[in-house]
Amino acid sequence: MLSYFTKYFLGDVNMNFYQLLQLGPQQLKQQILEEKDLHRRNYLRFILFFRSFLIVCFALIFVIGATLLFGKGNSSVAVGFFCLLLQSRFVNYGYNIFSSIFNMFLISVIVAFDSLLAPKANPFLGFVLNFGFLLFIIFVTCDNPKMGNVAVYVDTYLFSTFLPPQNIREVHLRFIEVAIGFVICSIIFIVHHANQNKDVKFRDVLKHFSLKNKVTQWQLRLAFGISLVLFIGQFCKLPRYFWLGISALSILSIYEPESKKIRHVNINNRVLERIFGIVIGSLLFGVIYTIFPAKFNILIGPLGGLFVGFSATYRWSTVFNCLGALMMATSLYGANASIILRIFNNILGCIVTVIFMLVIKKLVAFYQKGHTNSKV
Structure with missing residues (x-):
């Protein structure tokens, strides 16, 4: 009975459990999608959950311990x-x-x-x-x-x-x-x-x-x-x-070594994904903060960290990162002001960055054109 339970939920127990824990959520989710065997899919799902759970627990112990020792x-x-x-x-x-x-x-x-x-x-x-x-x-x-x-x-x-x-x-x-x-x-x-x-x-x-x-x-x-x-x-x-x-x-961390031009399309995608993630994540925080009893609000940050561990895309990582960030800010500004502030600051940051990139793109094009003309 025990061997059947282990096989059903953990799949092939002979494979290297530790090595799978080192994979990121995107890699694990890709393996889950490609895996046809039900037992092994369950095994990989367990790894994905356990990995995220371990990171959140370790983070809580590390950060709370450091905060107690060195101050809030x-x-x-x-x-x-x-x-x-x-x-x-x-x-x-x-x-x-x-x-x-x-x-x-x-x-x-x-x-x-x-x-x-x-x-x-x-x-x-x-x-x-x-x-x-x-x-x-x-x-x-x-x-x-x-x-x-x-x-x-x-x-x-x-x-x-x-x-x-x-x-x-x-x-x-x-x-x-x-x-x-x-x-x-x-x-x-x-x-x-x-x-x-x-x-x-x-x-x-x-x-x-x-x-x-x-x-x-x-x-x-x-x-x-x-x-x-x-x-x-x-x-x-x-x-x-x-x-x-x-x-x-x-x-700005997007890097494309092969292109002589700035990665305009992907930057636009990243901007839209960030705005989507910030708005949805901030509103989600507001809903959870309102629904949760006040004594359980402290769990919102770790809950966000747990879901970040399941997120294989930038968009959803941004959504769930909002939970921890807003929980920290709420103690200073209150929930509503923190939500407005996070949305405003992030959208402003995106707009300024896009303008900066467009200016850089024009300056590079102007320099390259002048440099080419000087050689003719």
């Missing part, structure tokens, strides 16, 4: 380093371990100190700081855009910088938290990547930095575009204006 004002740092912790296991920087750990240390210093600088600076100085720090972070971690790790590092920067500590005690605790996070991520990085890219030095990567290089153009566009929308949000004194930066990141 530093919970954003805990969220960022949790994401970095997961990312450190799978993606390296593309050069030797010594240079990688040193640059990770510099990123940690930026994360620790920039929340004391950029949000309190005037918008113009804030733009300079954001552009410089973002360009450094993007350059040292994302030499290969196909790896997709740019979002994790930039999100960590945005969360940590624009959700600053509330008092001097939390400032001191933030330094300790960042130091511990750096040590944990470094250990994971060394364990999984110490033997990779041994012969590649960071100065070899520096040689790639050129305005003629497509990757460099993408890095500059990403850093400048995010800094621009943050400048607008700070200049207009918008609450939670780092949401504009996250919108810009989601659009």
